Amino acid sequence: MNVSCIAIDDEPAALAVIEEYTHLVPFLDLKQTFVSPKEALAFLKKERVDCVFLDIKMPDLLGTDFARILQGQTQVIFTTAYPEFAVQGFDVQALDYLLKPIEFPRFLQAANRVYAQQSQRVEGQGYIFVKEGYDWVRVSLGEIQYIQSDTNLLFIYERSRRVITRMTVTELLRILPPERFLRVHKSYIVAIEAILKIERHQLVLTKTTIPIGESYRESVERVLLG
Template sequence: MSCIVVDDEQHAIDVLVHFIKQVPFLELRGTSTSPLQALQMVNAEKVDLVFLDVQMPDISGIDFIKAINGKCKVILTTAYSEFAAEGFELEVVDYLLKPVPFPRFLKAVQRVADSIESRAESSQVDMLEDDYLFVKTEAKGKMLRINLQDIDYIESLKNYVAFHYNGTRTLALLSMKELDDRLPVRHFMRVNRSFIIALRRITGVEGNMIRLRNIDTPIVLGDTYRAAFMEKMKGKLMG
């Protein structure tokens, strides 16, 4: 999920950039202390999410939201709670009060990820309408159908990825980033640099080890991916 940070205070930008680097599904496209420059960034490239300060010179965060006219999701960041009501009237996803604690930040970005999931899925009709995808295999000119519901996990192997499903392994000419961007986030999640797992296959989590159904060897939960994974698991946690 691509994002930018807009704030007239560099220190505030630095804090959010530090947080963004800890969330695997966030991709920082840029930062700016100028809202006018940030408007150009939004118009020039694909941006899914803007972290936006409210009180800035030239134009306010509220006017910025009106100017982008729904092109991307917005999380407001400010030291003043009185702007919350107006922000929500403009359909911002969340409102973060400075200083922003990381758990609260993570909750807000997960909310954004959930809110754009349906939009992302609608752009993947070839994958999701019938719950399958076609991949180019290592054999030249060969394409293979893989049902999403059959996938146990996907493993990175240098220039290839390996789909593990139904007790078999298929190599495909894809990158992990391509899969991370396209697979439905409701059902799949990257848990370290080399593995994407099917969430429905999880049978347990022990420390930093994730156990999957019918898979003998547990998969390591990477430190960089832990916070996002645990936030995802909270929705299923009882007691």
């Protein structure tokens, strides 16, 4: 599944960065870039896209006002050099907020969040892409049993394979649906549907057991036991 998108920024150099990054992500389909938000609005009246990468501080129209016009029509990811707009950004239900200069790993996190949401709507299951070595690997959310972290590496255990990617637990949690995955330890995330038994200090899955961290016990019991 491809995620269609456009980018809007009054600075051509900033648009060039977004364009370069979208070409590196296999599921992003960049339809067009705009330096004028008014031209972008005209385009969106004729063609629907899944996501808009949107600058905030622009002379013709603030990105936050642009997002209010679009609200409910498409996902918005703000790209801005001004952190003070963050609250306004999330007030208009932006999916993410990227601060310039944008690093590619952070851009990829935001792209994965869009992909996960779109794939859940279209396929009812959801996928993310992670980088394993030099390759991009599609991981089905429904196949994941648990994730184990080791420094900046994540080991994603599916039913029939293991995928290794360079990412932190915090970064992955930003793109995983919270209703399906639960952090149970500083080093472990577990798929809720994979849990077979809750013991005093651990969770039992089909092929392994996962420890419950003391500081996570209360939240684990609240989510799993109600």
